[in-house]
Amino acid sequence: MADFRRYASNCRECANPELGAAAKWAMYGKSEDRDDYQEVPRPVAAMARDLPDGHHIPPHCHRRAQLIYGTTGAITVVTGHGTWVVPATRGAWVPPGLTHEMRCAGPVAMRTLYLDPAAAVALPDVPTVVSVPPLLRELIEEATRLPVEYEAEGRDGHVMALLLRELTPHPVPALHLPAPDSPRLAALCDAVRRSPADSWTTDRAAAFAHLSPRSLQRDFTAATGMSLGRWVQQARLVHAVTLLARGSPVTAVAGAVGYATPSAFTAMFRRALGTTPRDYFAPS
Numbered sequence: 598m599a600d601f602r603r604y605a606s607n608c609r610e611c612a613n614p615e616l617g618a619a620a621k622w623a624m625y626g627k628s629e630d631r632d633d634y635q636e637v638p639r640p641v642a643a644m645a646r647d648l649p650d651g652h653h654i655p656p657h658c659h660r661r662a663q664l665i666y667g668t669t670g671a672i673t674v675v676t677g678h679g680t681w682v683v684p685a686t687r688g689a690w691v692p693p694g695l696t697h698e699m700r701c702a703g704p705v706a707m708r709t710l711y712l713d714p715a716a717a718v719a720l721p722d723v724p725t726v727v728s729v730p731p732l733l734r735e736l737i738e739e740a741t742r743l744p745v746e747y748e749a750e751g752r753d754g755h756v757m758a759l760l761l762r763e764l765t766p767h768p769v770p771a772l773h774l775p776a777p778d779s780p781r782l783a784a785l786c787d788a789v790r791r792s793p794a795d796s797w798t799t800d801r802a803a804a805f806a807h808l809s810p811r812s813l814q815r816d817f818t819a820a821t822g823m824s825l826g827r828w829v830q831q832a833r834l835v836h837a838v839t840l841l842a843r844g845s846p847v848t849a850v851a852g853a854v855g856y857a858t859p860s861a862f863t864a865m866f867r868r869a870l871g872t873t874p875r876d877y878f879a880p881s
Contacts, residue, residue: 634745639746641757642745643740645708647704647707648701648704650701656696658695659711665699666729668708669704669705670706674691678775679724679773679774681772682835682839684877685878687771726769726771733764736759772835772838779820781807782806782817782821786828789828794853796855837850
């Protein structure tokens, strides 16, 4: 758990500028301010928020670990480790103290858990995309309805105890864009994200980064763990899933990420993610 401690030691309590006093209390009579869930005398605290398409939660951190889960739409989670896109059938695990930001694609019914680090010692100490099977999904929904200081020895305490037992991480293939430290490579990655439909050949990318093609391939793989071609494909998939979550038709999404036909795009999507664009958001 060394990474847990490192993140937590670097984390200052972050003020939450999103919420005015009038908007703080909403679903199930509970606060929508994350700061109100960090010091509660319970191992798990659960919050529900319904967020609109495009909603941005700026970079922040908190003492507790977090499971970010939306029952609709998709959530993009950005950390210093990279970018993940999480559809409604999956969750993003964020260790305590790790600075992260989020953006919604499509309306997102966010259901999030905050776990005391002592209750999360068996969970990953790096950001991870995990599956949310049906039982866990129902337990998360129920947890958001319970009082923050639920009766630990009663029925509510048993629900939370079962939730903790079911919160066994099952990492799944994730839409992950690793973030390089090099300013040159970071600028190249930003350009690819802005224009994923463009043809990012090695020669073009090398010229953009002011590197030789050989140096680019060597340095890019060392910095990201992926070849340039794989990273470009992941960037296209990230953009595609964001558009699909907003209801864009497959034909339009295919063109937006550089594919001449929907069938070619669907074939690539299935090879990469194991399902079709139409089925990607179907409940597991």
